[in-house]
Amino acid sequence: MCDHEAFLAGDCPAHVGIYLADETFTDQGSIDSFGERVDDGVMLVVEGDRGRAAFEKAIGEDPMSFARSAGDRDGQVDPDLTGGSCPEGEEDDDEGHDAHVVFAFVQEQLDDAEGIYTEGDVMHAYVQCACGVEYSEKWLIE
Template identity: 50%
Template sequence: MSTPREAFLAGERPDDVALFLADSYVSDERLERFGNPVDGGVLIVVDGDRGRSAFEAATGTGAMEFAKSAMSLEGIVDPDLAGGSCPDASDGDDHEPQFIFAFAEEENEGVGGIYAEGDVIHAYAKCRCGTAYSDRWNVTDS
């Protein structure tokens, strides 16, 4: 039996969202009741509406507004959604994601590109330095 996180990353929960909140960003141990502790934070997988509300409550930013702002800059979000590589990391500062918002999109051959190759994970991260960036991949790639 897979965990909610494993099912999400396999594209089996397209109506859900995943949230990673770094320990350095949110220090509320109650969050572990809703998700799984991971290295550096907690990862929560919940239905889309609750997840977007939880994201806004934790970050003060609307989930879709954040995603829209982050999609203009590509970076690397780790396939386990618990880390990433900020595209501005060359300055030597600490570049750890403070939070990550992700959702899955089902395969759509009509759109083409990676969407025709299978389900796609969309991930949006906010770095400690303030940079917001995005990444996406087919679930078969992760």
């Protein structure tokens, strides 16, 4: 089993991380039993296939489709994967730009690739903001 800290450290590349803000689900008690309670939500770390299925069941969207869509726009994702800075929120500074959903996975180092992938493991994180905007960020795990 992989916990939140181990996932953030890149120790569980076969798992996915899923953050769900409290507003994304109605039965808070049942989801809490599957993950770690964090500020304003729950962080789940689940083995890949089961995690992708859990994401799809919770959100109603295939996680890789979500990642492709969110990957079209750069934003800033919190290193603990429980929030971010919505690109729209930076422009109008309104309320309502909290992360609603975060989906993340680790890509292990690829020696035959280009860019940061040759330097080490890379965290890929995809966010849906409460305002509906989707964005992403990737970074080298240190």
